[in-house]
Amino acid sequence: xxxxxxxxxxxxxxxxxxxxxxxxxxxxxxxxxxxxxxxxxxxxxxxxxxxxxxxxxxxxxxxxxxxxxxxxxxxxxxxxxxxxxxxxxxxxxxxxxxxxxxxxxxxxxxxxxxxxxxxxxxxxxxxxxxxxxxxxxxxxxxxxxxxxxxxxxxxxxxxxxxxxxxxxxxxxxxxxxxxxxxxxxxxxxxxxxxxxxxxxxxxxxxxxxxxxxxxxxxxxxxxxxxxxxxxxxxxxxxxxxxxxxxxxxxxxxxxxxxxxxxxxxxxxxxxx
Amino acid sequence: xxxxxxxxxxxxxxxxxxxxxxxxxxxxxxxxxxxxxxxxxxxxxxxxxxxxxxxxxxxxxxxxxxxxxxxxxxxxxxxxxxxxxxxxxxxxxxxxxxxxxxxxxxxxxxxxxxxxxxxxxxxxxxxxxxxxxxxxxxxxxxxxxxxxxxxxxxxxxxxxxxxxxxxxxxxxxxxxxxxxxxxxxxxxxxxxxxxxxxxxxxxxxxxxxxxxxxxxxxxxxxxxxxxxxxxxxxxxxxxxxxxxxxxxxxxxxxxxxxxxxxxxxxxxxxxxxxxxxxxxxxxxxxxxxxxxxxxxxxxxxxxxxxxxxxxxxxxxxxxxxxxx
Numbered sequence: 001x002x003x004x005x006x007x008x009x010x011x012x013x014x015x016x017x018x019x020x021x022x023x024x025x026x027x028x029x030x031x032x033x034x035x036x037x038x039x040x041x042x043x044x045x046x047x048x049x050x051x052x053x054x055x056x057x058x059x060x061x062x063x064x065x066x067x068x069x070x071x072x073x074x075x076x077x078x079x080x081x082x083x084x085x086x087x088x089x090x091x092x093x094x095x096x097x098x099x100x101x102x103x104x105x106x107x108x109x110x111x112x113x114x115x116x117x118x119x120x121x122x123x124x125x126x127x128x129x130x131x132x133x134x135x136x137x138x139x140x141x142x143x144x145x146x147x148x149x150x151x152x153x154x155x156x157x158x159x160x161x162x163x164x165x166x167x168x169x170x171x172x173x174x175x176x177x178x179x180x181x182x183x184x185x186x187x188x189x190x191x192x193x194x195x196x197x198x199x200x201x202x203x204x205x206x207x208x209x210x211x212x213x214x215x216x217x218x219x220x221x222x223x224x225x226x227x228x229x230x231x232x233x234x235x236x237x238x239x240x241x242x243x244x245x246x247x248x249x250x251x252x253x254x255x256x257x258x259x260x261x262x263x264x265x266x267x268x269x270x271x272x
Numbered sequence: 273x274x275x276x277x278x279x280x281x282x283x284x285x286x287x288x289x290x291x292x293x294x295x296x297x298x299x300x301x302x303x304x305x306x307x308x309x310x311x312x313x314x315x316x317x318x319x320x321x322x323x324x325x326x327x328x329x330x331x332x333x334x335x336x337x338x339x340x341x342x343x344x345x346x347x348x349x350x351x352x353x354x355x356x357x358x359x360x361x362x363x364x365x366x367x368x369x370x371x372x373x374x375x376x377x378x379x380x381x382x383x384x385x386x387x388x389x390x391x392x393x394x395x396x397x398x399x400x401x402x403x404x405x406x407x408x409x410x411x412x413x414x415x416x417x418x419x420x421x422x423x424x425x426x427x428x429x430x431x432x433x434x435x436x437x438x439x440x441x442x443x444x445x446x447x448x449x450x451x452x453x454x455x456x457x458x459x460x461x462x463x464x465x466x467x468x469x470x471x472x473x474x475x476x477x478x479x480x481x482x483x484x485x486x487x488x489x490x491x492x493x494x495x496x497x498x499x500x501x502x503x504x505x506x507x508x509x510x511x512x513x514x515x516x517x518x519x520x521x522x523x524x525x526x527x528x529x530x531x532x533x534x535x536x537x538x539x540x541x542x543x544x545x546x547x548x549x550x551x552x553x554x555x556x557x558x559x560x561x562x563x564x565x566x567x568x569x570x571x572x573x574x575x576x577x578x579x580x581x582x583x584x585x586x587x588x589x590x591x592x593x594x595x596x
Contacts, residue, residue, distance in 0.1 A: 103374065115354065
């Protein structure tokens, strides 16, 4: 393996260096307790809330009006845990960056990897991959459990349909994009409290303020917020005044890129 | 003892493993380091000495690419730190031993670095044994004492078998055995041809350890030479003398020095005289000619501490901060 590795290293030193940096970041995440707590909280939130909400709906379905029944989106119900999982995902992504600054380990990290862009990209890559994998697993489980609970009273679509795959993968991508946004913002803000406050301001406070604006500004602004993209992605039906799922994914990609670019700019410009 | 460096088609021979070229760092309202140029040679232990806030750590961070210099540059083994292909295999460094993730164990802290460069686990265990933490691998960093963290930092610096070691105050928090062990370790490594750059406030410890010295004061380098050259240049050796009849010796010296007597001769306790600016032979012959019995005669070289104190007091003109 050694010789092949050397040959590969000669051929693509940057890529191999990046992979090495990723391995280091993955090991750091694996050996800290807070990452297990936050990732398991997210998974538990996704599955738990889905089961709870779906159970409540199937029990109370006889009391719902026909109109409410028709408006209920069973896919959204079984994936509703996504919005609670945001909490864990945000804390996980923010802590993985800000802990380095808080404990000063950023010094060691930058000594090991003086190419700062490579370090930051490796960190964000690993965080996003961990979120993507764990949320894909738990969202699939949530979807299957939710559909099974709802199937008695609602019309459900089954795991193999395109909409099912789109919503499950979409929700996972939403959480991953959130991780990338958090990673980028944390590189800019560097403090745990500040970064978490900023992210929750974007997710909770900005939509609230946007909704206070007079029409048509409220809907015009709300549809371009990252949280709205998340709402679109977990719905099988298309919510009113929102962008299409594909456009929402592009929007999330745009926000992620902006935040990561900002983070990279600041980590390169500042002293370690 | 020269290293060949291949750089843009040129072959350059360097003996200086670390080279600082007009390193300058200005923060928006203060000067941390001003035009610091010095070299650190391989096969030697070089001390980096200066008062608190004189820019020692900033200079080390500039060498290690953590702080971007306002102007100037630093080369390690002929290239900037950022351009080293595998930095920890060229430079091992210890800046701040307390910068550890409290939730990670001592072993996992090293393992995180090792997985990056595929350094085998046996190497970690060997290093932990070397620094005396063999049975502490499972201890969380939050539970480790300062001395243990310092030892962990030393292990981290040695992880890549580097040719250069940059250590900021590595002796802080080490116990006496640890200090002796560490001193011997550094001397052995310098003997193997490694280049060791170590900062410290402990002057007496440094004088036992170092071969060369870089002295920095208010961000400016005031001395960069070998310890023996520095001693020759700045020392002002004086004689310690005691005679059977001190008053006769004092009378003799008064005759010799006349009005400069008080500048050159001082009385130490226990009937000891200190005589400046003369060599021992002159004094011995003078005493012999006058039939004075000398019971004690010693040449007192200045210690590093005294040279350092002299440099700190004299060079006010080099003080970049005093102009502000």
